[in-house]
Amino acid sequence: MTDCLFCKIRDGEIPSEIVYENEHVLAFNDINPVAPVHILIIPKIHISTLNDLEKDHTQTMGELILASKKIAELKGFSEDGYRTVFNCNENGQQTVFHIHLHLLGERLMSWPPG
Numbered sequence: 001m002t003d004c005l006f007c008k009i010r011d012g013e014i015p016s017e018i019v020y021e022n023e024h025v026l027a028f029n030d031i032n033p034v035a036p037v038h039i040l041i042i043p044k045i046h047i048s049t050l051n052d053l054e055k056d057h058t059q060t061m062g063e064l065i066l067a068s069k070k071i072a073e074l075k076g077f078s079e080d081g082y083r084t085v086f087n088c089n090e091n092g093q094q095t096v097f098h099i100h101l102h103l104l105g106e107r108l109m110s111w112p113p114g
């Protein structure tokens with residue numbers, strides 16, 4: 001997709017601090033972190049929202065979740081714990097319409113979320 005912020009980050013047209021990458025996913029630091037570690041994990045293919053998921057995306061979405069586990073290990077907070085979040089559309093407060101998994105770590109989270 002041509003006018004997508006995260007496709008541009010994937011293509012290197014907009015700079016980012018990449019923390020992990022494989023064939024399926026790219027992970028980079030959130031520009032406006034809400035936790036000491038706040039990483040966004042995106043699929044390399046453009047999918048706008050959770051509502052657009054198809055059966056064909058099963059592997060890609062599994063890779064996103066596996067990447068969150070690997071990054072938590074790399075960053076050293078697996079055992080302390082962490083939070084992963086997908087926001088969807090208006091009520092979910094999604095602002096960038098390329099699916100991304102937020103990975104939040106290194107602080108105690110609250111529940112319910114705001």
Ligand code: AMP
Nearest residue numbers: 016029030031032087093094095096097
């Ligand atoms: P969401 O509200 O779930 O759509 O999350 C979008 C996230 O993208 C927010 O946490 C933003 O801070 C983050 N963000 C926006 N622009 C950039 C950027 N250029 N680089 C890194 N993160 C960004």
Ligand code: ZN
Nearest residue numbers: 004007046098
């Ligand atoms: Zn995109």
